[in-house]
Amino acid sequence: xxxxxxxxxxxxxxxxxxxxxTQSGFVSDYLLKKLKVGDRLTSSGPAGNFYRVPDGxxxxxxxxxxxxxxTPFMSMLQTDFAKLNRDYSIDLIYGCASDKDILFExxxxxxxxERDEFRLVILP
Numbered sequence: 173x174x175x176x177x178x179x180x181x182x183x184x185x186x187x188x189x190x191x192x193x194t195q196s197g198f199v200s201d202y203l204l205k206k207l208k209v210g211d212r213l214t215s216s217g218p219a220g221n222f223y224r225v226p227d228g229x230x231x232x233x234x235x236x237x238x239x240x241x242x243t244p245f246m247s248m249l250q251t252d253f254a255k256l257n258r259d260y261s262i263d264l265i266y267g268c269a270s271d272k273d274i275l276f277e278x279x280x281x282x283x284x285x286e287r288d289e290f291r292l293v294i295l296p
Contacts, residue, residue: 176243180250
């Protein structure tokens with residue numbers, strides 16, 4: 173099963189992935205319950221091409237995410253956060269089934285407070 177990296181693209185010391193427990197999830201169960209600090213994992217290379225192209229995507233972006241689909245957006249937001257200015261902004265519309273399903277809420281709220289150029293809309 174593919175997992176998206178949720179840490180900034182500029183991070184080289186580690187990679188952060190977001191794992192959501194799923195009913196009868198073989199891999200998620202292992203990663204959440206049995207994996208320990210120091211365990212080694214083998215991974216295949218990146219798949220797909222879901223990333224922002226600064227020169228081609230303009231200066232006002234709207235990200236639309238649902239549930240755990242927020243993970244690649246977190247990577248992009250954290251990578252680009254320092255670059256946001258009055259000529260460049262991001263609106264994130266994030267839908268979740270319920271309040272308990274909101275991932276990264278405190279980090280997203282912090283980004284929203286720190287920058288006028290980032291707007292967050294969470295839809296239950």
